[in-house]
Amino acid sequence: MREQVTEARRIVVKVGSSSLTTATGGLDASRVDALVDALAATQAEVVLVSSGAIAAGLAPLGLSRRPRDLATQQAAASVGQGLLMRAYNDAFARHDRVVGQVLLTVDDVTRRAHYRNAYRTLRRLLDLRAVPIVNENDTVATEEIRFGDNDRLAALVAALVHADLLVLLSDVDGLYTGDPALPTSRAISDVRSPDDLANVDIRRPGKAGVGTGGMVTKVEAARIATTSGIPVVLTSAPQAARVLAGEEIGTLFHRLRERPQARLFWLAHATSPRGRLHLDAGAVQAVVRRHASLLPAGITAVDGRFAAGDPVDLVDVGGVPVARGLVNYDAAELPTLLGRSTLELAAELGPAYEREVVHRDDLVLL
Incomplete structure (x- = not known):
């Protein structure tokens, strides 16, 4: 039995x-x-x-x-x-x-x-x-x-x-x-x-x-x-x-x-991504190996139209999704933030921009 x-x-x-x-x-x-x-x-x-x-x-x-x-x-x-x-x-x-x-x-x-x-x-x-x-x-x-x-x-x-x-x-x-x-x-x-x-x-x-x-x-x-x-x-x-x-x-x-x-x-299997964030090799390692949050410095490009709180796929340098998460920024905001540190962004734009793009608690590996 x-x-x-x-x-x-x-x-x-x-x-x-x-x-x-x-x-x-x-x-x-x-x-x-x-x-x-x-x-x-x-x-x-x-x-x-x-x-x-x-x-x-x-x-x-x-x-x-x-x-x-x-x-x-x-x-x-x-x-x-x-x-x-x-x-x-x-x-x-x-x-x-x-x-x-x-x-x-x-x-x-x-x-x-x-x-x-x-x-x-x-x-x-x-x-x-x-x-x-x-x-x-x-x-x-x-x-x-x-x-x-x-x-x-x-x-x-x-x-x-x-x-x-x-x-x-x-x-x-x-x-x-x-x-x-x-x-x-x-x-x-x-x-x-x-x-x-x-x-x-x-x-x-x-x-x-x-x-x-x-x-x-x-x-x-x-x-x-x-x-x-x-x-x-x-x-x-x-x-x-x-x-x-x-x-x-x-x-x-x-x-x-x-x-x-x-x-x-729910995030891994029941959501449909509204966009894609392209990560450099260092960001992929940080997210996948160290289970770290995703910061603007590790993003090289943004695809799709999404709002803060929407699910997005995080893709590696070959375009393969490695994780999915709930993004903290609108798609229109992100292009000006890419490749920059959170300290630099906070100093220039204010403390609201010191936050992660995707927090590790809102992220699941695929």
Whole structure:
């Protein structure tokens, strides 16, 4: 038995469209019921991140396949989201469980105030013994639909609610070294470090006809979660009950470190940089090796339009991001400060300019 699973007190489970719907669209009630039965059987608190709104809306609208244009995708999501929630509500009601719908967009995980508010909502639902069902708000969002999958969202939600485990349910029963259909591919039961993925080909597309995710997004989600101290199990949806019971099936991604501060995790994984600060070699060493604050003297150039308090990437002489931080100056202010010491700036411009460009407490290494 896997202790990481049996000892988990709060679990985030993500299920893809292909695990809930038929190949032509429309919800498969038997699949929904089987998933809910597995979730209801566990003693842990459960947050369900569920795809399927667009897929569920295809058949009622007479669409034979997932549309490519954004307006029709949003129309399908508008119809399908209600159907999806009704199916979950009916299935969980058989277990005397109440469900709550939580629709999120990129802003809800990239803006700090929204991020905190999402946490309070999810936390309160769990306190009231309800099952939060999270999905991207496809009816109004654009970037999420183009990104096309809830795997990354599930990893961010797992960190947001301080989960003990993330379970990714797909149409394959685990991670393989190549295409599972090929006899040369080997199943991988444990991933303990990035080195274990060195010879794994995850570039193949997903098999689902109505889903959009592939193995790449699931491995990336596992990376986000495990670097925030959360182990991940990847397997197929029909195996959900066995996985949640602790059986050693599927692929277990072991956590890579202890849980970091929530604020630093948010900065590293849930923000989008508004600009870039180019550092000289000395500044890179100071930030990366000595964990020092970034001063104006070590910056050689500034890209982007940002305001004080926005996240920016700190890049080395080759343009590779080495850190991300919250900047203390507007983009328009910085060009006149570059290469100058804080003492020089304070003497010429006043004590307000003696501050760091990015303080080390507002900085996370990438």
